[in-house]
Structure formats: C-alpha cells, structure tokens
Amino acid sequence: MNEIKIGSIVRQLQTFFGEAEYSKIAILVDENTYAHCYPLVKEAIPAHKCIHISAGEAHKQLSTCEQIWSTLTNMQMNRKGLLLNLGGGVIGDMGGFCAASYKRGIHFVNVPTTLLAAVDANIGGKLGIDFMGFKNHIGLFKNPESVFIDPSFLKTLPHRELRSGFAEVIKHGLIADADYFESSIQNGLAASDWQQCIETSIAIKQAVVKNDPEEQGLRKILNFGHSIGHAIESYYLHTENRLFHGEAIAIGMVCEAYLSSKLLGMKRELLDHISLSILKIFNDLSLAKSDFTKIISLMHQDKKNSNGVLNFSLIYEPGRAAYDIAVDEKDVMDALFFFNQLRG
Secondary structure, eight states: OOEEEESOHHHHHHHHHHHOOOSOEEEEEEHHHHHHTHHHHGGGSOSOEEEEEOOSGGGOSHHHHHHHHHHHHHTTOOTTOEEEEEESHHHHHHHHHHHHHGGGOOEEEEEEOSHHIIIIITSSOEEEEEETTEEEEEEEEOOOSEEEEOGGGGGGSOHHHHHHHHHHHHHHHHHHOHHHHHHHHHHHHHHOOHHHHHHHHHHHHHHHHHHOTTOSSGGGGGGTTHHHHHHHHHHHTTSTTOOOHHHHHHHHHHHHHHHHHHHHOOOHHHHHHHHHHHHHHSTTOOOOGGGHHHHHHHGGGOTTOBTTBEEEEEEEETTEEEEEEEEOHHHHHHHHHHHHHHHO
C-alpha cells in the first residue's frame, strides 16, 4: 500500500524532497492544474521540468502517453528519476501508467487536486488509459511511492468538478458505511467537512484494497455504479452531451440501485431513498432513450464480465455490498428506463 498523507502540500513536499534524492524530476500538469495548482507547489519542488498535456478524459489515450514518454526520453530521465502527477483522476491514472511503464518503471508520486482523485482515483494503485472508446481498457496495478493530499486544492474547483467527485463519496457510503452515506447526502457539497470526508473515504477504500489489491474478488464492490456508469461516460465522451465521470456514476448508481432491488431484494423504500437523494444533488442529468441500446453494447467490454455474462457489483442495503452478480440486458434496459421515469 502506498503512503497517503493529508495536510499542507508545501510542508509535505518540502519534507519529502528533503529525505529523498532523484536524478531528475518531471511534473505532469494540464492547463488547469498548471494555472491554479502548480503556483502553489513549484517553490517546494527542486529543479524540475513541467510536462503539459490537455485536460480531460478525452485525452486519456495512447497518443498522450507517447507525448509524455517522448518528453521523459528527451529529458534523458533514467530509472532514478521521479514523475510527480499534479492533477485529477486523468493525470493520476495516465501519469502513473506512463511512469510504471517507462524504462520498466520510474518513481512516481501523486498530488491529487480534485475531490474525485483525493477520495478515489489516486488511491489503490489502478493505473491506465482509455482505448478504442473503452474506459481504462489498457493499464496495470502499481502504487505510487506516496500520495500527498491537501484539501485546500478543492477551493480551486468549479462546482461541477467538485460535485463529480462527490459521487464517489456517496458510493463509498453505499458499499461500506450506511452512516457515512446518510451524513454525506444530508450535508451535501456546501456543508461537508472535506478533510473528514477524504479521510473516511480513503479508509474505506484502503480497507477493501488491502484485502484484494488486484481486484480478484472483494475489490469489485468499489465498482458499484460503474458498470452502467462507465458505459454512459464512454458513450457521451466525444459528444456535446459529455458527462463528467461522477455524473455518469451518479446515473449508474441510481440504475444499479434499481437492479439491487430487483435482483438482491433491497427494499423499495431504500431504493427510493437512495435514488431521490442522488438525484437531489445531480438534478440536471438525463439520458435519451434512443441511446440505451448503444450504451448497453459498451458494457460487454467491462472488466468484471466473464464468459459473456455481465457481472455487476450491487448492494443489499446501504453499507452492505455484493459482487459478481449476473445481470442480463433486459434488466439493464429496465434500469435505464427506471432512471428516465424518475427524471420525469
């Protein structure tokens, strides 16, 4: 498991670089983190070079990796060098993947600057990129040396980006801690204690990952909402209706709560409570019925599937999850219609 520290990012980096020595240092940034986050950390990092990539999931692909690898090569970065990934989930996933594969592996650390990255994406050692339109299709497991989290970075986020990360907070409560789910939806984005929120979500994810680091069993519960959510995110990625990751996962959680009721017997009042609580926060999301069939077709590339069967992670109730639940396409179609009916 990687070392995760929460606090002042400047102090954390000063301590880290005071105790470690690297041949060269590169910092991976996009236009947003370079403008808003890099100025907060640059003085705490020894001599370095910034690698600039374009922001967003649409750029989490092989061509961007080639750009990163080319820059590292032109820097003459060797295996004693360090790549510091400064950004959200895309930066952490792709930067870690590039570092772990460049020269068969160089050192890397993550500095998450979004709620999504701090509570989920940068925790647990999953690295990868999208390929042929499929989410996280190429990747590997490798933990960074350290993850340095400073909740003050959240002040740089637009509301939509913060809300996207909040979907993963809700998910953690639904799969592992009913009280956490209730407090999260009651507090909402305006009243949440972000440091406490980050600490609780990390503790939940670490406990799961420790028992199943390479997702052979229990770790699959972290994918609640993601079987449908990833397909929705992928389908709309290159359209004018593009959704943020957490927005797609919010829809996925509503749909998969429906499947939990239908297939695992979760009480109808819990289904209503979960669905309406999520939609109160994510109140502007919608799906076109004409897209349902194409969305479902994308789900056949989901990594949890086996022998052509769609396998889902569902919940019996908030705080208690199950995995490897077989679901047929008709049930998925019903779940998508359920979401649309709630949206009116």
